Amino acid sequence: MDASEVSNGASPGPGPDSGAGTDAPSRASAIVAVLAAVGVLVSLMQTLMVPLIPVLPKLLHSNASDASWAITATLLTGAVANPVFGRLGDLFGKRRMLLLSGYILVAGSLVCALTDSLVPIVAGRALQGLGLAIIPLGISIMRDLLPPKRLIPAMALMSSSLGIGGALGLPIAAIVAQNLDWHVLFWGSAIATLILMALVTVVVPESPVRGSGSFDLPGAVALSAGLVALLLAVSKGSTWGWSSATTLGLFGAAVAVLLAWGRWETRTKAPLVDLRTSARRPVLLTNLSSTVLGFAMYAMSLICPQIMQLPRATGHGLGQSLLATGLWMAPAGLMMMVVSPFAGRLITARGPKAALLSGTAVMTVGYVAALGLMGSPVGVLVIACSISGGVGLAYAAMPTLIMASVPASEGAAANGLNTLMRSIGTSTASAVIGVVLANMTISFGTTQVPSLTGLRVGFLIGAGAALVAFLVALAIPARKSAAPTSVVPDQRSPHDRPTGAAGAAAGSVAEGTAGAAATDAVEARA
Template sequence: MTSPAKRRTDYRLTFLVLCVGVASFSLLQSMVNPVLPTIQAALDTDQATVTWVLTAYLVSASIFTPIIGRVGDKVGKERMLVVALGALAVGSLLAAVAGSIGVLIAARVIQGIGGGVLPLTFGIVRDEFPREKVASAIGTSAALLAVGGGVGLVIAGPLVEALSYHWLFWIPMAMTVVAAIAAFVWVPESPERTPGKINVGTAFLMSAWLVALLVGVSQGHHWGWGSAKVVGLFVTAAILLPVWVLAETRSKEPLVDMKMMRIPTVWTVNLVALLFGMGMYSMFAFVPQFLQTPEVAGYGFGLSVTESGLMLLPQTIASFIGGVAAGRFATRFGSKNLLVVGAALTAIGTFGMAFTHDEIWMVLVETTILGLAFGLAFAAMSNLVVAAVPQSQTGVASGMNTNIRTVGGAIGSAVLGTVVTSNLQPIGVPTEAGYTHGFLLLAITSTAAAVVAVMVPVVKAKTHVVPGPQAEWEAEHDVATSASASQP
């Protein structure tokens, strides 16, 4: 039973709590990347092993994001939000005090459970906020993923130089503890619930094919793309994925409803998410490396980790502005149009990175364009998916969209890493052609994302509603999609 204090909670306070949780998760996605060499030296391990600090987090978040979202749909989103934030806090504490690489990797697995924060946030916003505020709130919280990713890259270097890499975990831990307590005290429990039990069998199948795919993709560069381990993982994923889909289709209580996944708006936006994720996460990973390349290589600027992070500050600001403005733009122009613009701007920015990167101001302009694109597209994708599904499936639908975007990022980063490092100079850095070809590849995937975005169906308001439970969703659906129903 919801307490009177929770019932009286202003939705703006709820939104503040949700934003702190999303920001904490987002920071943990990116802050560790620039300082892996520091962690490797501090924990006396090798490069192949330290990459599991990233892989473990990626795989765990990919598994738990849709699962936590679905559990929230069934047992209560506020309750699962506290669980997800608690996992982030516990994982961050364990990572901060870890004295060995094994403990740190285990801590990152626990942190990945916090991936459920994002779909739970979208569900709570849809359940609790005034309808006219839903689009802007979802847009802002979705954009925080891109903003947090940029902020993590900006502050990682200065933080490690001033203190130590342990503070990369102490700070998110403090944020998530505060957010978890605030969520427990103030965030109201969801009125919408999906009856039934959690399908453990299909959850296991989904986890198995995701682990096989993501471990293969993430470690392929180190193990060799043609190695027995990598090929075996890809074959396993290729077998288990259709088995999982078949199991979900035949299940009376599916974890992920395949009928929902076949909704035209949902599957087209998910395809955009896959292609878009390939570009966004890869740019987060490789632009700092490009900026840090010594000028003796014939390109690059020889910046330090701190300096390269600060160079991405305009991108981060642009992401935040795009996300905050997306709600108002969606009301006027439609979320579909914002998604097309975001994907197109991503293509423009990556084409620019491929061919005009000789001066620092060029890179600043291009990354700022990318930041604006990320903010707009993240908000638009989230609003389109949330509006296209029944309220009781908000968590799992947005969780799968986030998950697919993460899978795209893993694939894109792996492919870009192979392309960029295919030819190395005698000093051990990639040739300029490697980066040119890599950025060009991302420009092509971003262009494809824009083309698919044009094909996203626009939901039109219904003129007749049949009485019954579905009618309640259709009435809500019409209101929720009004911000995304503008024709292109």
């Protein structure tokens, strides 16, 4: 079967198929390597400014509250970008939207590199946030192009890039911030992104799988407004006051707008997010588990660095510098890369549900063990590595569960929604753990620092979240086949199905012809 037929009549476009003499396995490996590298870079953007947080007010000539918008802006635009760019990718080409997202990230990096003022920095960081859509787009491209035997390990590696980039970002940013001008961080990110976008253009072909219909602009506007209101309330509630009129008003507006958006999505002919597909039990429970898992993952990221950096004189701090903390924590993120091959084999042998259950169980045990291991840097390293290993197993399972339950033509949007749910979980963790550590303190000199009890409560909350994710995962229906190319009936409504030869080809992919279309897409280019 010619893979281009799946594209609803659209040509896959220029890509690496012009190169001769490269066999299919080598081409598939190159696609995986480039997309995983892009994923690492994008996830690094999330930790790029962490070492600068204490000095941001001075650098940007503003107060601490205003300077924090340089962090919040990336969170908000990243949340909006995931479902919107996902749907655009399904309609107009996943690689095309991945490249657009990458070049917007470059633009944001350049804006930040060329200014010392608050407003341009916030604008640049908001543009960088749009780059977060690259990871779900990359996973969907893998689903469309790779042979079945390569697909699950590749998606596991792509998912692990979230942890790898986060782990490398902290020490790299700390070294640059301590020894060079802080603008170097953004020059470096712009140059690295340009190089990787060039590699994507050369190595990664356009996905042949396309959806049909039109882009749901009203739905995109409503979803964006609802998400911004929700995440603003969650991320700024502790600063504004949880009972303040602003916070409560944003929560109320978020509920009203998102309910109206949901009603619209179930009535429009070409929804931004197919809520009927998202309501299927496997998809719904996977997304719920992803939200709680995001909470559980981020709790560790908030607590462990604080233990490392608190002064030893507090009795429970370990007195490490920012750079030393970053170096101690780096192996935790790399652990996600270490477990990704094992996660791929586990998914292949036992199914994605087994990997998700194993990961959340490991995280729960890791958080409980943290209560007795937090007295030394080595102990904190063990805590972080064990929890991150569990995250790696669980994250590897998420895209496989989603892709096995949605039509191929909705893959990018479905992955974007799953990534969004994870972001909501991490944002909620930031708010909840922040409140706990801010209210359970001891006096140290003239300041208040988190108490030992507060840190332990934070670990217990993380354990509870991981346990909830485990219980939700238990309810996910088991599948006979682990692969996303297994039989998945095309349950799109007739208006959204391709017709003719394109419809037959698209249906065969959605209904799982053992990955024939995906194999053809790579081998035809070799």
